[in-house]
Amino acid sequence: MTSDSINTYGENLDALGASAPLTEQQRQALDTVDKARKTPDVDQPWAALGMKADEYEAVRKILDRRPTGSELAMYSVMWSEHCSYKSSKVHLRQFGEKTTPAMQEHLLVGIGENAGVVDIGQGWAVTFKVESHNHPSYVEPYQGAATGVGGIVRDIISMGARPVAVMDPLRFGALDHPDTHRVLPGIVAGVGGYGNCLGLPNIGGEVSFDPCYQGNPLVNALAVGTLRHEDIHLANARGNGNLVVLFGARTGGDGIGGASILASDTFTEGGPTKRPAVQVGDPFAEKVLIECCLDLFKADVVQGIQDLGAAGLSCAFSELASNGDGGMLVHLDRAPLRDSTLAPEEILMSESQERMMAVVTPEDLPGFLAITTRWDVEATVMGEVTETGRLVVLWHGETIVDVPPRSVAHDGPVYDRPYARPDWMDVRQAAVPDLLPRPQNDTELGELVVTMAGTPNLASRSWVTDQYDRYVQGNTAQAMPDDAGVLRVDESSGLGVAIATDCNQRFAALDPYTGAQLALAEAYRNVGVAGGRPLAVTDCLNFGSPEDPAVMWQFAEAVRGLADGCQQLGIPVTGGNVSLYNQTGTTAIHPTPVVGVLGVLQDVARRTPSGWKAPGAQLFLLGTTRAEFSGSEWAWSQHEHLGGLPPAVDLEAERALASVMATAADEGLVFAAHDLSDGGLAQALVEASLRHGVGASVSLDAALERDGVDAFTLLFAESTARAVVAVKPEAVEQFTQACAGNGVPLVELGTTGGDSLAVAGRFSLTLDELRASHEATLPAALNA
Amino acid sequence: MGRVVIDVMPKPEILDPQGKAVVGALARLGFAEFAGARQGKRFELEFEGEVDQAVLDRAREAAQTLLSNPVIEDVVAVRAASDPE
Amino acid sequence: MGRVVIDVMPKPEILDPQGKAVVGALARLGFAEFAGARQGKRFELEFEGEVDQAVLDRAREAAQTLLSNPVIEDVVAVRAASDPE
Amino acid sequence: MRIGVVTFPGSLDDRDAVRAVRIAGGTPVSLWHDDADIKGVDAVVLPGGFSYGDYLRCGAIARFSPVMNEIIRLAGPPDQVSSGLPVLGICNGFQVLTESHLLPGALVRNEKQQFICRDQKLRIERTSTAWTNGYAEGQEIVIPLKNGEGGFIADESTLDRLEGEGRVVARYLDVNPNGSRRDIAGISNASGTVVGLMPHPEHATEAGYGPEANNGTDGLAFFTSALQGVLSA
Numbered sequence A: 001m002t003s004d005s006i007n008t009y010g011e012n013l014d015a016l017g018a019s020a021p022l023t024e025q026q027r028q029a030l031d032t033v034d035k036a037r038k039t040p041d042v043d044q045p046w047a048a049l050g051m052k053a054d055e056y057e058a059v060r061k062i063l064d065r066r067p068t069g070s071e072l073a074m075y076s077v078m079w080s081e082h083c084s085y086k087s088s089k090v091h092l093r094q095f096g097e098k099t100t101p102a103m104q105e106h107l108l109v110g111i112g113e114n115a116g117v118v119d120i121g122q123g124w125a126v127t128f129k130v131e132s133h134n135h136p137s138y139v140e141p142y143q144g145a146a147t148g149v150g151g152i153v154r155d156i157i158s159m160g161a162r163p164v165a166v167m168d169p170l171r172f173g174a175l176d177h178p179d180t181h182r183v184l185p186g187i188v189a190g191v192g193g194y195g196n197c198l199g200l201p202n203i204g205g206e207v208s209f210d211p212c213y214q215g216n217p218l219v220n221a222l223a224v225g226t227l228r229h230e231d232i233h234l235a236n237a238r239g240n241g242n243l244v245v246l247f248g249a250r251t252g253g254d255g256i257g258g259a260s261i262l263a264s265d266t267f268t269e270g271g272p273t274k275r276p277a278v279q280v281g282d283p284f285a286e287k288v289l290i291e292c293c294l295d296l297f298k299a300d301v302v303q304g305i306q307d308l309g310a311a312g313l314s315c316a317f318s319e320l321a322s323n324g325d326g327g328m329l330v331h332l333d334r335a336p337l338r339d340s341t342l343a344p345e346e347i348l349m350s351e352s353q354e355r356m357m358a359v360v361t362p363e364d365l366p367g368f369l370a371i372t373t374r375w376d377v378e379a380t381v382m383g384e385v386t387e388t389g390r391l392v393v394l395w396h397g398e399t400i401v402d403v404p405p406r407s408v409a410h411d412g413p414v415y416d417r418p419y420a421r422p423d424w425m426d427v428r429q430a431a432v433p434d435l436l437p438r439p440q441n442d443t444e445l446g447e448l449v450v451t452m453a454g455t456p457n458l459a460s461r462s463w464v465t466d467q468y469d470r471y472v473q474g475n476t477a478q479a480m481p482d483d484a485g486v487l488r489v490d491e492s493s494g495l496g497v498a499i500a501t502d503c504n505q506r507f508a509a510l511d512p513y514t515g516a517q518l519a520l521a522e523a524y525r526n527v528g529v530a531g532g533r534p535l536a537v538t539d540c541l542n543f544g545s546p547e548d549p550a551v552m553w554q555f556a557e558a559v560r561g562l563a564d565g566c567q568q569l570g571i572p573v574t575g576g577n578v579s580l581y582n583q584t585g586t587t588a589i590h591p592t593p594v595v596g597v598l599g600v601l602q603d604v605a606r607r608t609p610s611g612w613k614a615p616g617a618q619l620f621l622l623g624t625t626r627a628e629f630s631g632s633e634w635a636w637s638q639h640e641h642l643g644g645l646p647p648a649v650d651l652e653a654e655r656a657l658a659s660v661m662a663t664a665a666d667e668g669l670v671f672a673a674h675d676l677s678d679g680g681l682a683q684a685l686v687e688a689s690l691r692h693g694v695g696a697s698v699s700l701d702a703a704l705e706r707d708g709v710d711a712f713t714l715l716f717a718e719s720t721a722r723a724v725v726a727v728k729p730e731a732v733e734q735f736t737q738a739c740a741g742n743g744v745p746l747v748e749l750g751t752t753g754g755d756s757l758a759v760a761g762r763f764s765l766t767l768d769e770l771r772a773s774h775e776a777t778l779p780a781a782l783n784a
Numbered sequence B, C: 001m002g003r004v005v006i007d008v009m010p011k012p013e014i015l016d017p018q019g020k021a022v023v024g025a026l027a028r029l030g031f032a033e034f035a036g037a038r039q040g041k042r043f044e045l046e047f048e049g050e051v052d053q054a055v056l057d058r059a060r061e062a063a064q065t066l067l068s069n070p071v072i073e074d075v076v077a078v079r080a081a082s083d084p085e
Numbered sequence D: 001m002r003i004g005v006v007t008f009p010g011s012l013d014d015r016d017a018v019r020a021v022r023i024a025g026g027t028p029v030s031l032w033h034d035d036a037d038i039k040g041v042d043a044v045v046l047p048g049g050f051s052y053g054d055y056l057r058c059g060a061i062a063r064f065s066p067v068m069n070e071i072i073r074l075a076g077p078p079d080q081v082s083s084g085l086p087v088l089g090i091c092n093g094f095q096v097l098t099e100s101h102l103l104p105g106a107l108v109r110n111e112k113q114q115f116i117c118r119d120q121k122l123r124i125e126r127t128s129t130a131w132t133n134g135y136a137e138g139q140e141i142v143i144p145l146k147n148g149e150g151g152f153i154a155d156e157s158t159l160d161r162l163e164g165e166g167r168v169v170a171r172y173l174d175v176n177p178n179g180s181r182r183d184i185a186g187i188s189n190a191s192g193t194v195v196g197l198m199p200h201p202e203h204a205t206e207a208g209y210g211p212e213a214n215n216g217t218d219g220l221a222f223f224t225s226a227l228q229g230v231l232s233a
């Protein structure tokens, strides 16, 4: 269908953005396909657009001519690291290869779509995905973080799901570093400002401080959506003659080149245009877009919807076409603009927020437009699906793009970059923390418990999390500071999900393979302890420059570790995100593979919270403790030490622990359970006591004897697969048997109650002094 | 007591959702003749004494470091309260 | 294209938490000489044509009905963009 | 009993308010901002959220919607003693009510300049309203509070008048989270039909999904009160 034949939908002419014709001068200046054929030797700014010489050559080869300016814009942005995964692809394949048929049982949509979709039973499905917005958040903390939330939520909408929650794993430089004081408040306000305004409860996340993130904070954002099986939609452009409709916000000059320049190379000054360097989010527009999309799906007037994120229209056109019948004809000059001076190249690259693209049959168009009108959302028919196998973009009737869409969206360059374990790993791993000074007596041990409760990485996060709405939508069964966020999905049955995200970057720095598995293990444990049965994984892999063989090695190892770990636990990676070039100068961040695990609860009313509410519960420690201090919070916070080998991973033990805890939740055996991670047993006892102001009296003796360790080790080592559990007195027998049946070691610790944390024969700490330490740190640093 | 007025506006090329909302509301209320709107901030700082050039320079410094976000906003005016714009 | 500028400030007798926060931040950044601060809004409305008295009257009407809340705010100025304050 | 819940573009807690009405035993009726027809409901809830993004001022743009024109008409002048349509404005709904001048005062940016979400303790001070007659006078409850612009302000004479006429419906206890004058969390019109409240009773109507305190259902009586009030009217 041409621009003439579209007039057959006469009453909908409003949807055809009309634009003033080109002046003769503009027409002369336009770089058309025709012109590209006639002027093969024009110098093109491929390097400034972040392309390598051989990549540019590859484009010329695909097209059998030089690309037009618009084509170059599309290829450069779509072939950037951020969009093409060119350095990571060869490794990421393992996630697919290591997914067994058994693991696919619950997978309705796997890796490769906007977000994976998992079957949680009763006809319900959940989609979830985590993504990074690191560099933009460094440049403009509030807007960078806000638009990060906005972007991941659009991925969820495009699957046909209603977004129901967000989470935000965040990493900053040292708490006392001035730049942390610049970026943290803005990032937190941005996550909250956008998420709160969308009406999405924030149900968890992370806040971690480490000097390696100074100059490169990590802002990862996770979104969760729910849908019925039959509501799943995939974004592709099928059906010759179907219409391609752009709707939502107008296109402005935001983030032009952002995808390639911000995310593929370290920052360059200025850039070619004086367009805004940052995108500003409009959460209200996105909220309206959510409701509008849900109505469109419900009315069944769309074939598919694609979100516009990185690479904007370039990405949407080429991916929709490439995933569908392979052809598309677009009239780019119809795009409604916020800035009428934008050139076609810029329109193609713009990353303006709050936009979506739908494929609509001509018959459905009136129904489609009725809904967008009701929501006061601007919609424009940009073109149509064709069977030509070409993506053709016209600008005032002139052809400015004519490419095979697959070559843009999927057949970008793939690099198997050299990687090598750096020699300094030997030094790092040899520097064990065994000789660091330790508390000399029980008094010092007690003092250390208080001090540790207030280190930047262990202190209360409520300065951050109190800025997030956790109640909206009315389905939040559990959120911060519990181990996992728990959401009700089905109001009648109580069916729901538990989600946690984790990563200890110090472990990953000591050994990226193990570190990635430890991140997986911790998120899995948090979900398990809450009573969820783990089902699926999403991940956000934050690393330095892939051009550095040492970083590339860290990346390869982390992916291999995560893929192996998922295979062993039997839960697939359903999607995620890679963020490379996270470094300040030549110094890369610690490898930071953030892992999100999703589990299912048949009835969220049976979840297990992390803190005990009442006296009289029997406390048990599950798992075994070894002298594992490398990468621990104690070694780092008290001695600034980072060396040795991270704690051993035991995924079978994690699985057994989660299984016991799922049984305990189902059968109502326990009041509370808190996993052990950063800060070890001491920190878990402190947090669980402070949660509701109910203390505990414990004796370490049985555990010390069984594990053959000293009290300091029992309290502060970070051995994995452990949890503290408050068992109902009448269920002790049954719980003990469940542990025995699953091979989970258990040892009695004591009972809950009182207003202190008392360790028999050693020390007693009032909850007041613990609370003072735990709660003072962030406000003292950030309110200054 | 002197007073310095500082005007801060969103950069013209930056999306201004507030301005967009204002235009929409104006149109609905029958003020459709105002086809564009932008919303910025106006600060009034109080100073003990006369407002002279030195004070204005300090105020501009404050405007640029604290009162505006140079990534998305411009300081469009810094003046004594009695001065013309 | 004409432009009307509208300035809206919190009423002097009304507590202005933003202004209070600004004073605190100014002091912390070493701008302690500014002992008081108030934060208001500045609107710029675009109008197709000349800004004459009739347009200004309409703008003032918009300012009073929509752009300000008379309970807590005063419209302190409505003027053509080129006019003095 | 049919209770209308208005959805403005940007409303967020409308579905929660609908659920709360249903849990209380009423029949929720969804009302649309652009439609002046309020479908003959017996009472209306203006829910929380960010209507029109809360751009300009919170509630300012929503106040001019067709549905609000009708609600303003039916609610009657704020000082009249005979009762009009019962209206509960929660959070953003409270802001809409003050912008509509159905209630005096205004809500401004939190003193600490940050959005805050917390389980908030309140004391119910006026029970002779359409929305609080199910509480005991002086009853202390805990319901969620979540707002960025929840500081209630009015000039001293208005505050004195509100106090004098017993129109302070609820006051913050322990912590004043947003700098509200005289710890005011909610107020009513003279007749007690129109109530504005900053914290969120609709998020405390179902055990397990509200605050930890008291089973998390301390907010339910706002909705059962309305059913009572309407029944006895």
Ligand SMILES: Nc1ncnc2c1ncn2[C@@H]1O[C@H](COP(=O)(O)OP(=O)(O)O)[C@@H](O)[C@H]1O
Residues within 6 Å of the ligand: A167, A168, A169, A170, A202, A203, A204, A205, A206, A207, A461, A464, A465, A468, A479, A480, A481, A482, A483, A484, A485, A501, A502, A526, A675, A677, A678
């Ligand atoms: N940025 C954040 N956003 C929301 N919740 C957070 C954030 N950071 C931490 N939390 C929450 O605070 C609690 C404590 O965090 P953390 O100690 O990292 O948990 P864990 O060690 O169990 O993974 C958890 O409930 C976590 O989800």
Ligand SMILES: [Mg+2]
Residues within 6 Å of the ligand: A482, A483, A526, A674, A675, A676, A677
């Ligand atoms: Mg945990």
